[in-house]
């Protein structure tokens with residue numbers, strides 16, 4: 063996939079957004095890791111838009127829930143890396159039948175999801191890097207593109223400036239953190255449970271790491287805890303030997319991240335902290351830096367996962383049930 067192709071596909075989809083009479087809702091619909099990428103976009107719409115409602119939903123939930131607001135004033139953005147996840151393909155069909163504008167992201171042009179959607183954007187897949195044509199970045203470009211067209215939001219240009227800086231920033235961070243990653247891998251390779259914690263734009267990354275990396279790819283018990291929710295139940299499991307991975311964001315929800323970290327620092331000796339403020343994200347355009355944080359955390363954490371898999375002798379590609387059994 064070339065930058066020109068992805069850029070042209072985004073421009074085509076946005077032209078169709080401009081041609082719609084009204085846009086009142088954006089539904090972000092997918093499963094698993096692709097769904098996790100949607101969550102920062104719901105957050106962006108809620109932070110930035112006064113008139114459009116953004117809602118990120120698992121694809122089966124989207125179909126089951128049959129949102130009353132779904133219709134010709136809706137944009138439904140789906141994402142499926144394979145383009146074959148049945149729930150996501152079905153969701154695109156449901157959305158299109160309802161008259162919504164359907165835009166899909168997939169790595170596989172020609173896949174069932176591509177065929178089910180009016181507009182498709184393809185992207186590069188390289189989980190330990192980041193660029194403007196990675197899926198998570200494409201989603202934010204679409205989101206800010208829609209907000210620009212429909213509401214005159216001006217942050218799309220800031221986003222592009224920030225995205226241009228991410229490839230080098232992420233590459234350097236992964237190099238810089240090599241020692242920390244090796245230490246994390248050694249000290250966590252026999253863990254039976256690891257919790258992730260985040261809030262705001264970063265909750266999706268914490269969720270993806272828990273369900274896709276720890277549970278799916280490493281068979282380690284895990285849960286993503288929202289930092290604001292931590293004190294409303296989850297903190298009771300905290301102990302000196304319970305590991306947490308904290309993602310410290312840049313937005314207004316950072317105060318929640320700090321409150322949770324202050325507590326775990328007292329009672330757990332097994333903390334891994336990735337702090338956007340200390341990872342050079344303050345050099346990104348201030349108007350969008352909080353939204354770019356997940357795009358940095360995601361590849362950096364993937365590099366942590368890579369080292370963990372190596373130390374455990376459990377490749378990230380091994381599955382027991384997924385793609386092997388009926389489900």
Ligand SMILES: N[C@@H]1[C@@H](O)[C@H](O)[C@@H](COP(=O)(O)O)O[C@@H]1O
Pocket residue numbers: 093094095096097141142143144145146147150274278
């Ligand atoms: N770990 C994988 C994810 O990476 C993937 O996103 C999801 C859905 O697959 P797809 O994106 O192909 O629809 O399945 C699993 O959760």
